[in-house]
Amino acid sequence: EIVLTQSPGTLSLSPGERATLSCRASQSVSSTYLAWYQQKPGQAPRLLIYGASSRATGIPDRFSGSGSGTDFTLTISRLEPEDFAVFYCQQYGSSRLTFGGGTKVEIK
Amino acid sequence: EVQLLESGGTLVQPGGSLRLSCAASGFTFNSYAMTWVRQAPGKGLEWVSALSGSGGNTYYADSVKGRFTISRDNSKNTVYLQMNSLRAEDTAVYYCAKAPVSTGGRYHFDYWGQGTLVTVSA
Numbered sequence: 001e002i003v004l005t006q007s008p009g010t011l012s013l014s015p016g017e018r019a020t021l022s023c024r025a026s027q028s029v030s031s032t033y034l035a036w037y038q039q040k041p042g043q044a045p046r047l048l049i050y051g052a053s054s055r056a057t058g059i060p061d062r063f064s065g066s067g068s069g070t071d072f073t074l075t076i077s078r079l080e081p082e083d084f085a086v087f088y089c090q091q092y093g094s095s096r097l098t099f100g101g102g103t104k105v106e107i108k
Numbered sequence: 109e110v111q112l113l114e115s116g117g118t119l120v121q122p123g124g125s126l127r128l129s130c131a132a133s134g135f136t137f138n139s140y141a142m143t144w145v146r147q148a149p150g151k152g153l154e155w156v157s158a159l160s161g162s163g164g165n166t167y168y169a170d171s172v173k174g175r176f177t178i179s180r181d182n183s184k185n186t187v188y189l190q191m192n193s194l195r196a197e198d199t200a201v202y203y204c205a206k207a208p209v210s211t212g213g214r215y216h217f218d219y220w221g222q223g224t225l226v227t228v229s230a
Contacts, residue, residue, distance in 0.1 A: 001170075035216035037153075044203055044220035045145075045153065056218060088153050095167045095213030097143075097155040 002027055002091050004100035012108040019076040021103045023089035028069045030093035036065055036074045039102075040085045048087075049074065079105070110134040110219040112204045117224030120194055124228070128189040130204030130221060138162065138182040141207035141215050144189045146200035147223075156202070159187065161210035172198075194228045201225050 003026040013019055023034070032052035037045040047056040049065035052072055062077040076083055084107050089100040116128040130142070143158040157178040158167040166178055177190040187204060202224055205217035 033214055033216075037217075039153075044222055045217075046220070047216065047218050050208075050216050050218075090153075090155075090216060092214045092216050095158075096169075097158065097167075097215060099145075099153040099155060102152045 001096050002029065002094065002098050004089050004091055004098055006087075006089060006100035006103045008103060009101075010104045010106060012106050013079055014108045015079050015081055017079050019074075019079055019083075019105055021074040021076075021087055021105070023067075023072040023074070023100050025070045025072070025091060028093075029072075029091045032068050033091060033093040034065075034067070034072050035090045035092065036063075037088045037090065038083075038085045039088065045088065076105075081107075110206065112206065112219060112221035114202065114204050114221045114224040117202060117226045119227045119229060121230055122195060122228055124194050125190070125192045126194065126226060128191070128202055128204075128224060128226070130187045130189075132185045132187070132204075132206070135206070137180075137185040139210055141210055141212075142178075142180060142187040143205050143207060143215060143217060144178065144187075145203045145205055145217070145220075146198075146226075147203070148197075148200045151200075154200075157189065158207070158213070158215055160213075165211060165213065167213055191226070194226075196228050199226060199228045 036049040039045040144156040204221040207215035
């Protein structure tokens with residue numbers, strides 16, 4: 001099973017700032033099968049990024065994903081008030097799907 | 109518009125059984141894999157089980173293998189999760205989600221339901 005470790009656990013930033021979230025895998029994720037989701041309190045997760053760097057339908061271009069192998073990054077170029085939430089990475093390089101523990105992006 | 113509506117969550121005693129349902133609409137149901145993902149109170153997401161579009165291939169997390177069974181009725185556009193031998197650690201909100209592909213086991217999820225709460229307690 002591939003273990004995903006997300007860091008930091010909490011990121012305290014102000015609107016307009018840049019957010020950089022990390023997701024590290026315990027072994028290489030094949031074919032960049034890595035997705036990112038956003039979850040707000042009381043809501044279901046929403047797909048942001050798939051294939052490590054492809055934005056899902058309707059996702060603003062301030063969200064971008066990068067990385068390969070074992071190291072992946074989600075970047076939010078300029079935080080909007082509605083972006084504050086918990087973000088999860090998920091690998092689907094094998095049929096034993098796994099999620100990271102999440103990074104909370106909170107208002108500073 | 110894609111819609112996923114879970115139902116069946118309730119309070120159940122340890123060792124008991126429960127069946128969750130997820131009714132889907134807004135897409136060609138039998139063309140896409142479906143999954144269940146759970147979230148314990150205040151915790152992160154945990155993948156539980158997935159099922160190919162035809163229903164011919166099933167996948168389970170080790171934590172539920174042998175206790176949970178995923179299935180689908182493509183004539184009713186519904187996916188199910190039969191949960192047996194329930195434990196306190198199975199307490200969670202259970203989300204149904206759709207994959208953008210039919211098969212292969214390598215799934216991410218483009219649409220999610222709002223979830224149904226399962227509480228396992230005496």
